[in-house]
Amino acid sequence: MNQIMTDYQRELVIEHLGLIDQVIRKRIRVRGTPLLSYEDFYSVGCEALCDAAMRYRPEEGEFEPYAYVMLYHAMIDHCRKQNRQQSFASDLSVDVDNEAISLEVLSTTDGDIEDALDWANLARVVSECKKDFSGVARLGIEALELKSLGYTSREIAERYSTTVNNVNAWISRARSKLMSDSRFLAAVT
Secondary structure: OOOOOOHHHHHHHHHOOHHHHHHHHHHOOOOOOOOOOHHHHHHHHHHHHHHHHHHOOHHHOOHHHHHHHHHHHHHHHHHHHHHHHHHHHHOOOOOOOOOOOOHHHHOOOOOOOHHHOOHHHHHHHHHHHHHHOOHHHHHHHHHHHHHHOOOOHHHHHHHOOOOHHHHHHHHHHHHHHHHOOHHHHHHHO
């Protein structure tokens, strides 16, 4: 459903257009690559500023700080999306959804296993394990796969229409299941 901006909202946007340039120059590193150029960020910023104006409620505080945060988050989301798409494009030869599982999430406190991992094999094993699990453990493995692709717990929670705490609980359950699975243990040792 498309909404039409009110005159007040349009005036907020016009009055605060300079915020877009300010956020780009102060907070964003423009690499100049396709879809990550200044013009792309400015376009994303324009959309975010319009969205901020339409969501803004004067009783909640001043518009400028609110819009600044909305602009910054929209630009960071744009970067994440482009990075994910770039990683998908560069990884066409891998059969599974991801090439690596986040060590932050899977590693134990017993030691550093990073050097021993064969990432492609690990991704294959995790995909096989996912087929055998159900419920919370399966959701946790899916969340781990998404985390390895750069998604945050908040983004995963939004994707599954749940809370961040639930996502973290799923990951914890999946970690305990994986750490007791002989196939997974063989892949990481």
